[in-house]
Amino acid sequence: MRRWNGWGDESVRATLAPEALAFLREAVGTPQPVPDAELATVCARIPDSRLPPHPLVDTAPEARLRSSLGQSLGDWIALRFGALPRVSDGVAHPTHRAEVRTLLDWAQAVGALVIPCGGATSVVGHLTPEAAEPRPVLTLNLSRMRTMTRLDAEAQLATFEAGVLGPDLEAQLRAKGFTLGHFPQSFEQASLGGWVVTRSSGQQSLRYGRAEHWFAGGTMLAPQAECTIPPLPASSAGPDLREWVLGSEGRLGVLTDVTVRVTKLPEVERFVGVFFPGWEAGVAATRELAQSKLGGLSMLRLANAVETRTTLKLAGHAGAIAWLERVLGWRGCGDGKVLLFVGLTGSASQVRATEREARAVWRTHGGVGTGTVLGQKWAAKRFAGVYLRNALWDAGFMVDTMETAVPWGRTTAMVNAIETAGREALTAMGERCHAYTHLSHVYPTGSSVYSTFVLRVGATAEESRARWQALKAAVTQAIVAQGGTVSHQHGVGRDHAPYLGAEKGAAGLAAIDALIQHADPNGLLASGNLRPVR
Ligand SMILES: Cc1cc2nc3c(=O)[nH]c(=O)nc-3n(C[C@H](O)[C@H](O)[C@H](O)COP(=O)(O)OP(=O)(O)OC[C@H]3O[C@@H](n4cnc5c(N)ncnc54)[C@H](O)[C@@H]3O)c2cc1C
Known part of the structure; x- marks a missing residue:
């Protein structure tokens, strides 16, 4: 069963090593854990549904709660304290496309707003109705639409219903000898449709690409039309309609x-x-590898010195880590060392050749290879690490992440600006924030920048929310000021919508507005994602 007020499956318990807790206490102060609100109490506070009855629509408070919030820190604060925003008035779980059409038509007829939902892993406020929305709200949760309906093994094209979650999708493909290779950290809970409409990036994007690279076509039901995009290998027939779908965030x-x-x-x-001995050397090696076009590289993930230190501390195994750090110190990687994980994927000969060439590159920059022990540990825990957030909250620490992308020449300035903004955001409140960063997705021209922030949970929902909002505003403003994208992979939602104009410009925003107006003239899908509701 999925946890209602945190990450992942309820049966999975993550624990923090005592030295990890001591490290964080040192970094941000001693926290005061706050007891969670009870599910029954929270559900009892949810007002009655304003939707008329429909056989496909569940109006039970718990079902509505589970589909109305995502995984942003703001969502966590609401759930853990039981200080809910507005939740939707009903949830439908359609089982096939015809039911989606039926539900859209019904919502239109009864004057409801519709918010589509996949895995509800959004971290930018995509799923919650606006407080001021006067209409009842229907959430369309697609998680029961999960079948692979076609596999063209010759063309290597697979068609799925959009609600399929990551593990299910991979299991269906692996049974036939294929993979999509899309492994975002939220893989366990996120859906294929959600990946496409938020332009998601998986950890091995260097080999498998982002959503826009593997999304070949599909069907989108707009309020008054149906658009089917054929999966052609390439086309020069005018604008690409896949761009209508990618990044549409449920608005089109x-x-x-x-x-x-x-x-x-x-x-x-x-x-x-x-x-590597330091950040500059690590960045130089990562850039050279990203530009090398070595076919067997699937991932380059470079942690800065603070993230490297934090990762080693949170890993536990203090004795083994101390020994490793001693050896690294003898090889020139002391206090400022940074850690690069190199993913190698392909045929045995390709991986061997790539590793040989990559080693030559990292050695030129002072890199010290440690074999696969740390890398395989990272891979084994790549989806389990997120569960630590549950343990951190229980201990009184909350976590947020923010991300962007910039050309190589601006990467270091961006990292510094983000971390400084994060560290200073809470000073006026007398609080500290532990900030650290890695480059998670690299391209020949530049890199994404992904920062994590650990801060103390406040005594109340209001206090915690004020800390989160101050942090979010300061870091997003720093990203915009440094000329980075508003989001490399999480999307815009309602949280980033006020900043979209900095990237798109007035003409760009007008074009997006016109597209929304064309696809959804009556505002059936007017959630406020991407653009405010007029
Ligand atoms: C711990 C954690 C780690 C994460 N790591 C990554 C990462 O590594 N890479 C990454 O890219 N993202 C990551 N994310 C963000 C999130 O997982 C992605 O944005 C994901 O693509 C959302 O998919 P979902 O199915 O959960 O969508 P939801 O959260 O359900 O919805 C997101 C948006 O998509 C719309 N939507 C969903 N399905 C459809 C559909 N079928 N049709 C139309 N609109 C739809 C919704 O209306 C909403 O606007 C992470 C999130 C968490 C919590």
């Missing part, structure tokens, strides 16, 4: 079917840990 229609470009399961995959 409901994506019901998705055709994806898949690849054969790789013969070999391994992750190698490489330490």
Whole structure:
């Protein structure tokens, strides 16, 4: 069963090593854990539904609660304290495309607003109705639409219903010898449709690409039309309609079917840990590798010195880490060392050749390879690490992440600006914030920048929310001031919508508005994602 007020499956318990807790106490102060609100108490506070009855619509408070919030820190604060925003008035779980159409038509007829929902892992406020929305709200949760309906093994194209979650999608493909290779950290809970409409990026995007690279076509039901995009290998027939779907965040229609470009399961995959004496050396090596076009590279993930230190502290195993740090120190990687994980994926010969060439590159920059022990540990825990957020909250610490992308020349300035903004955001409140960063997705021209912030939970929902909002505003403003994208992978939602104009400009915003007006003239899908509701 999915946890209602935190991350992941209820049966999974993550624990923090005592030295990890001591490290965080030192970094941000001693926290005061706050007891969670009870599910029954929270559900009892949810007002009656304003939707008329419909056989496909569940108006029970718990069902509405579970589909109305995502995983942003703001959502966590609301759930853990039981200080809810407005929740939707009903949830439908359609089982096929015709039911989606029926529900859209019904919502239109009864004057309801519709918010599509996949895995509810949004971290930018996509799923919650606006408080001022006068209409009743219907959430369309697609999680029961999960079948692979077609596999064209010759063309390596697979078609799925859009609500399929990551593990289910991969299991269906792997049974036939294929993979999509899309592994965001939220893989366990996020849906294929959600990945497409938020332009998601998986951890091995260097090999498998982002959503816009593997999204080949599909069907989107707009309020008054249906758009099917054929999965052609390429086309110069005018504007690409896939761009109508990518990044649409539920404002232009409901994506019901998705055709994806898949690849054969790789013969070999391994992750190698490489330490560098400092940040500049690590960035130079990462950039050179990203520009090398080595076919067997699937991931380059470079943690800065604070993240490297934090990762080693949170890993536990204090004795083994102390020994490793001693050895690294002898090899020139002391206090300012940074850690690069190199993902190698492909045929055995390709991986061997790539590793040889990559090693030559990292050695030129002073890199010290540590083999696959750390890398395989990272891979084994790549989806489990998120559960630590539950343990951190229980201990009184809350976590937020923010991300952007910039050309290589501005990467270091961006990291510094983000971390400084994060560290200073709470000073006026007498609070501290522990900030650290990694480069998670690299391109020949630049890199994404992904920062994590740990701060103390406040005594009340209001106090915690004030801390989160101050942090979010300061960091997002720093990102915009440094010329980064408002989001490299999480999307815009309602949280980033006020900043979208800095990237798109007035003409760009007007074009987005015109597209929304064209696809949804009556505002059936007017959630406020991307653009405010007029
Ligand atoms: C711990 C954690 C780690 C994360 N790591 C990553 C990461 O590594 N990479 C990454 O890219 N993202 C990451 N995310 C963000 C999130 O997982 C992605 O944005 C994901 O793509 C959302 O998918 P979802 O199915 O959960 O969508 P939801 O949260 O359900 O919805 C998100 C938006 O998409 C719309 N939507 C969903 N399905 C449809 C559909 N079928 N048709 C139309 N609109 C739809 C919704 O209306 C909403 O606006 C992470 C989130 C968390 C909590």
